Amino acid sequence: MNEMIITMKNVSKIFETEEMETHALKNIDLTIKAGDYISISGPSGCGKSTLLSILGLLDTPTAGEYFIEGVNVAKLSLDQAAEVRNQKIGFVFQSFNLIDELSVFDNVALPLRYRNEALSNAQIKLLVSECLEKVAMNHRVNHKPNQLSGGQQQRIAMARALVCNPTILLVDEPTGNLDSKSGDKVMDILETLNRNGTTICLVTHDPRYADLAKTKLKLLDGSFLQVPGMRAAI
Amino acid sequence: MNQFAYNLKQAWARLKRKPGFIVNVMLSMGVTLGALIFVSTLAYVMLLKPLPYPEQDRLFVIDSSIKLSGKPHYFSKLPPAAILDLYQNQEIFETATISYQDSKILTSDPAAPTKPVEFVTPEWFQIYGVSMMLGRGFEQTEMIGTNNPVAVLSYAIWKNDFKGRKEIVGEKITLGDVSFTVVGVMAKDFILPRVNMLPRNRDVQVILPIDFDRSQQTQALKWNPAPNGVIVGKLKDSYSVVQAEHWLGKRFKNLWQKHAADIRNFNELEITLNLQEFRTQLLGDSKQYVYFLLVAVLGLVIIASTNITNLFLSFTAEQQHQMTVHAALGAKRKSLFKFLFYQTGILVVFSVLLALFIASLGFYFAQHYFQNLLPRLNELSFNLFTFNFSLILIVIFTTVFSFVGSRIINYRKLIAGLQSSGKGVAVQVSKSVRYMLIILQVAVAIALIFINVNLMKEPFNKITQPVVYELEGLMTLWITIKGRNIQDYQDAEKLIPKLRKELSERAEIDILTFSEYPGYHTDVPATDFLIVDGKKHYFKQFQKTKMNNFQFKNVDYQYFESLRWPLLQGKSFSQKNEENQEKVIIVNDAFAREISPEGNVIGKKITLFTDQYSMSHSFYEEEITSGQVEKADYEIIGVVEGLITPSENFVPRRFYLPRLELSSIVECMFRLKENLVLKRETVVSLLNNLDRSFKLIEYEPMIDNYKEFLFPHYTTLVITIAIALLTIFLTSIGIYGILNYSIQVRRFELGTRLAMGAKRKDLVRLILKDNAKAIGFGVLMSLVVLPVIYLLFSDKLAKYINLELLPAFVATLTLIGCIAWMASYLPLRKIINRPAIYSLRGSD
Known part of the structure; x- marks a missing residue:
């Protein structure tokens, strides 16, 4: 049996303005095991991105508990959260979020530079090369992001997400800015990665891609429609 | 006209939504243009405006120059x-x-x-x-x-x-x-x-x-x-x-x-009479002062303009969407320029109005406080020049800023952007433009602050320099004995002791002295040596300056006691010394050090002329050995601390003789008893009752007199501090504006870095490192600008070029470094002190 790497209990997120409170997430319970491939889908404004932000420690929950590999991460300081993000979480964004001034190599190497233990240049080169290999982009190592197509940029972003060997890969609408051909290719890579052992949590509103995941969760108005962890029963 | 009003209204509506932008632009531009209008009007009045006298260009003043061996003669x-x-x-x-x-x-x-x-x-x-x-x-x-x-x-x-x-x-x-x-x-x-x-x-x-x-x-x-x-x-x-x-x-x-x-050395005197233009005579050496102010204010204008350019560029970038819609509805390139022109025009007009108000404050202060410093200030007011200059400023600044703003709008891309729903054509102020703006601001700011820090050093030292005697409670009284010749000693001999007795008996007066004010001394002309204990003693210092090698002053026996001027060695004069005109002197520490490095000079004898006229008119080194003038040995009985007056940079060698000055111009100083006052009216009636010959010229506390001598130093200090503060203020908001904008532009990138696990200190380091490049280039550029300024003003600045510049330069760099650090850190705070999602939001 695979070990549980992510556990959320009763997680809520409320956005407050002067006029109103918006309950973006309501009592979310979620468990993700090593090797899972989960898709979270739902209509616009259902809380998908908020959930992904909290999962990725980009935001903090208003209430509830959140454990990554048994450690409670719900109340970490900003710098502690950054450290956990760096070591355990890989992000893939809809708009790739590559840094234009940096080469493909430096973009992929970026998370390695924020590690607590400094790596030698040779180690960095090896890790970057391995990850670019995984996304079949080794031939574009010296290019700048704006010299690449959207699909290629997203593959670079995936290599960057993998470079620190994260516990989980959080993928936010990876095909949103891509044509269908490039989108399909990106999804193929995700599937391959998962087959090779990478845990993936995918947020998408495209049912076609959501169906590719082993576990399909639907979010509506801040709550799951199915109970996660009941996968075996579905 | 309706179209004009409509455009104005629309432009104002757009501006109104950005009050911070309006305040920033108006403050930077208003303050700087205010200084520019003030200094330009001042320069116009002083340098260009015809004098208000008929045929002023034909007016000349006869100016004389009398020199001996190439050096100015006292005559x-x-x-x-x-x-x-x-x-x-x-x-x-x-x-x-x-x-x-x-x-x-x-x-x-x-x-x-x-x-x-x-x-x-x-x-x-x-x-x-x-x-x-x-x-x-x-x-x-x-x-x-x-x-x-x-x-x-x-x-x-x-x-x-x-x-x-x-x-x-x-x-x-x-x-x-x-x-x-x-x-x-x-x-x-x-x-x-x-x-x-x-x-x-x-x-x-x-x-x-x-x-x-x-x-x-x-x-x-x-x-x-x-x-x-x-x-x-x-x-x-x-x-x-x-x-x-x-x-x-x-x-x-x-x-x-x-x-x-x-007159001595009559045949060797080189006498030249020049005709000097009346205007030149009137200006004196204040031209340099005005040029300095012009350079300083132009520096401020450069700093403020870079700041405002950045503000306008980022404001224009923010308005891209609006302009896209205008373009979609058929607005041509010209219309988009107008779009910017109106809003820029409104801001510039408001700023110039504020500037005129600030300039009028400048006129007021200049006329009230600087009248003794600069000529023609009584002609300073709003005039046709000010009016035309303000109009020109409005036209130039509105056109330039609208043009700069419109330069970053690529009309073709704007139309294309419309077709592709605005993706990928975000208008931004380019990194190189931002770098250039920072470099320019830093270079000009360093040059301005550095120059002003150096210029303020001298007046600051003068103002804070301790006075060796006690100013508080000391009154000065200046009287003439009317209707008599200045050198008519007989009246003075009779009247001064009478006045001395009368004043000594006043209950308000503690102690008094009949001596010239401490700032005045008489020079002993050109000498290289003194005769000490019968032997020639050559001066070690200041041998190059032939004139004023030492100075003397006649003081009465109560002089040092009245002034509460402490003696370092020996004793002060006694009444007997004064009455018998004994051959004793008191020297200052500079004089003492000159003749004995250990400072042990009490009892030493200096050979000096015995009559007053020879003392100040004869050339010591020639006459003292020639034997033509009567001389005697004077014994040093005391040493006092050296006095440095506001116009001096070092303590001259001085000695004091125990003599009551007898002339028809009487100077007296007295110390009032604590908490007692002696009114001017009382002094006037006391003098009238004593002898109708006495006429009061001046009666005031010594401290007022002293402060008046310090006045030019105060004004220089105030002006240099004002320019330095203004530079710091404008540079701070300028650099902050640019760095704030560049951090806003990089918000998603910084958010991404945070998502990748960057800690706060990583981002602070990243931003500082990036900005350090621009700041570093700015520092390098200032190293080019400063020598150029030095070459332009070498005669004025020569005396400031020394090793002491180094700490001032380091201080300036530290200050700019602090400003840059603050300007980098403050806008970054908003990003690094919140969860990363706030920076990433909107990136998709």
């Missing part, structure tokens, strides 16, 4: 006898006038105020085109030798002291001991020529005939240099300046030979 001003001769016998001027400035007590007023007066010949009125409010100016009836006691009042004295009474013409006023009939009042708009002003004089208030000047009445003064006398004339068309100078030189040489042959 550097023309004596009254020469002035009179040149005036009466001149051939070079169509018309000429002599004038002497002085002050007189308005004795017909019970408060006996001291009034600045000018003694003039009748042509004075013609040459300066004096317009009269009442009565007449001087005519043939007031020519030299007529001794006609009449007076013309300035508008100010007529309004303030005589309540603007029209009947004043024909009435009598008494100045000193002479009663003058008022014959006229000058018009309000007549601007008095402030030429050859006495250092502490304000605008002249009463014009009197030349016959009543002391120099015309006192034989002894006729061949003494007259620093307050001046000849101004309208040069004949038939004379060139060179020809006129030649005539003057010849005439003066003959006269000089006849009357002044007994």
